[in-house]
Amino acid sequence: MKQFGNVYLIAGISIIGGGLFGFDISSMSAIIAGQGYLCYFNSGDVPCTGPSSSVQGGITASMAGGSWLASLFSGMLSDSLGRKKPIMIGALIWILGCVIVSAAQNIPMLIVGRIINGFCVGICSAQVPVYISEIAPPTKRGRLVGAQQWAITWGILIMFYISYGCSFIEGPSAFRIPWALQMIPAIVLFIGMMFLPESPRWLASKDRWEECERVLVLVHGHGDPNSPWVARQFQEIKEWLEIERQSKQTSYFTLFTPRYINRTHIGLFTQIWSQLTGMNVMMYYITYVFRMAGLSGNSLLISSSIQYVINVAMTVPALIWIDRIGRRPTLLVGSSLMATWLIINAALLGSLGESVSGGIDGIKEAQVKVTGAASKAVIACSYLFVASYAPTWGPVSWIYPPELFPNQLRGKAVAFTTSGNWAFNFALGYFVPPAFETITWKTYIVFAVFCVAMTIHVYFMFPETAGKPLEEVNAMFEDSHGVKYIGTPAWKTKNYYSTSARMEHGEDVEKKLSNDYLPERKEYVEPGKGA
Template identity: 65%
Template structure:
């Protein structure tokens, strides 16, 4: 069967798995305030004279509905480690796409809140699998100089999924009755169908193939992706040599299990990967995405004005992420994480100050009978809150958004990468679950102080990154392993132009070519056997 060898073509299909998460975020944010949704799943009184008609689910129940997806994602991410080691990176992602289709069917057909939660939980299983294994898959195929760009494309796919699904959902708000939410929840299964069949055109991860002693297939994939069909390209030889060396080392020195992740020499890496994902949630970004209509409702926007203003942040999210795709391999990983955290803290603290100084409690029951809109602010201060929210999104999009997906798969050696990234990603989803569940009641109970909490988190993560997160950009996955074993302090690491990148670019000097030729095995059959 024909296989795509261009890394950007491979990425374009694989990251559809990331787009599934985006579809969920914006379909909920666009549908939450609509009369059709609030009346169909209503748990409170109806307001005959009010344009919103019904009070909808209670704050606690709405938190549970929203949180059911990340709850499922947490379970899916944990399961993905076993799936990817058994079925391969491609197989695990294909399983995820099938699960998404099943969950979308159930959500689309929901007759009550329990059925909706079940459908969203199943959707979450898919998102957990795909969000954990798509970055691993693309990481193991990409050359070092393009790794950040192509893995970061997962975040770009998420932003496109958010934008596209928001406008589909917004358009469907003009449909009568349950069709307003059934149509978008049904349409969201189509990308998963495309992902499932598109994966047949992609090669398997060469590192997974090597680990299962499929050396000829491994060499064929490296030739296809890095050599454009020429097995004698120097970078193909270098990659093959490094994979062989690492596989042999692992078989002689390691017992691969979850227990190894908690061994002394792996624990620091595990903590970095887990906290990269935890902090990405504690920035407050996904809360802004899910509940942006609540936030803008507090600022005095309602109806179409609220939805259109909310959509602007999704447009900002898409286009600001482009900067990361272009420059992330030059910026590295540390700088975007530190600068992004400090900028986001600034906007969060500013919003808290504006809300506290110029806002006031909303009438009983909240604005427009939406309890979560329990605080209101008007005039120029309201416009400033909206502007700071846009600036917050613009700060997150080129920094924590893509880097939180790029960074964890780079941290771990091959033998534990699938399991370690699954565990790291699961921490993302359990915190997403907690925030999705608790933020609606938090808006009701502590109002503007929610912004202070996230501002403190953003400040703490900037300090944590500076002291504990080393630079991985530009290094091969095997060189990153050496960096951790050497114990170099995080703040002394930097983006470097390594020999492997020179080989990839064809920039080796005569001396380096000679050394490389001597070091690189020339035949696939020389590979170590289990």
């Protein structure tokens, strides 16, 4: 079967797996406020009031629960079957889940279908970044892996308008049709992956060297077997694979050994912090927030859709400049801005909000109402929050973890770090509806504190990885013999985009990387061992 080597085509097809998660987010946010959903899945004594806060939290969180479990196992699938096949398996699982969800007769059946959908999202969200990061050139790796976040934003936007259009249909069809249509991108993903090459680094790990070289020639050499960049990449993969095999440690427990614990902690918290910004929560439950700002009916849904448009548009700058700017500055600016908008919203709702007993229009989660200028300010800050997340933590949370780990651990490591994302997605999806009902505007304060904490954490602990081949990122943490180093402090690490770009285009290919290219390092000496 013919395979295509254009890296943008490869990324464009594989990131559809991320788009499936986006479909889920907006289908829930648009549908949970509709009468068809509220009447059909009503769990209280009052007709058409929908599930209780705790039940709705469970429905929303069930997808994340399935994603958490599947993301953990996806590492073993990825190591044994390759990077492509697990993504294709995920697409088939998504189709099955959509059949069950769209045919749901009651809340338990809906939850089961969403858990199955979560299996797909868990596999794809963990392994698509691994696949792209292993096949992309270093100067394009950030934008190509970050495109997964762009696919998520497109999924959110497209599905929201499909759900909005279907909201005018009476009865259960209002939610059954959009949930059934979610199958279409999964079918495209499954078929498209057939025409893409396997990861060259996975092929190398299985000693399939001829196939590895063919993929490098196809993708990086543009069909030229004499490309100096291909020769350099192929040689580096061979050298580092030999080093990695000396450790003979490839289990999940290896991630917690002294050699890897720092990388594991950084990768895991990248995913955890991306959830604790509160972004996905705001996406799921934006209709509650805008109800508090005085919106209802069509104006509520249309105003909610604006933030999805902002999300798509503001992700583009990251795809263009993320490799030039680097990972650290992007994360630091994003968390600082998000903390600002969250604090302003909390202040507006806390000082100018009017308590509404029983909720607004029967929506129990909307316990505070603001009007006039304060209402417009809450909406504006919500939009600014999205505009701050979209080009920063959104894409970087997918880009950064795969860059931290060596080849033989990357599949499992990214699976583990991504499981942190889904564990907190589950917890927050379950927590937020009761939080809006009980502590109301103080929910914003909780997430603002998290944003401040992650800013401090990133500044002191997260090194820069932009512009470096994956093998060179590994060298930031240890030498060629696996000896541990105390490297340059995270806040002094640099982006080597320009150097990598020159080498990728054939310049300095024969030059051995010197200590000028890698961060300054000092040999690690265990306490009590002496120098």
